[in-house]
Amino acid sequence: MNRERIERELTILRDGGQLAELVVNGEPVVLYRNVPTDGERYGLPAVTDVVVPVPSGYAAAAIDLAGLPAGSPLLPRLKGGTNVQRVVSVDGRQWQLVSYHPHNGGGGPPWDQMKHGFHTYFDHLIAWLHRIC
DSSP states (O other), X not given: OOHHHHHHXXXXXXXXXXXXXXXXXXXXEEEEEEEEOSOGGGTSOSEEEEEEEOOTTTTTSOOOOEEEETTOTTXXXXXXXTSEEEEXXXXXXXXXEEOOOTTTTSSSOOOOTTTOSHHHHHHHHHHHHTOOO
């Protein structure tokens, strides 16, 4: 894991007003806080926290998956949200990591470690959380 690179990417997000932090207690993840969703018009949360695992070998390895708090009413309404990959414990909560793969056939460009990172993955999370069905 390239901690220095991840911290640089998270600084870009924080400078833009998005709270995000690297959590390394157990499996390393990036925790994005208060990510906007399109849920309000459906009676669902307007914001949610999201965790994204840091892949082994990052940045050469592509970022993949996303997790919402266990039992989130958003999960059954999101693409891949019912395909739980695993559950992790982060920040005193349980999180369901679901099948979300923007850089692997999920609508985003192929992974390019020179351009993409946790700062650009945030854009994919926004898009995902705004495609509620």
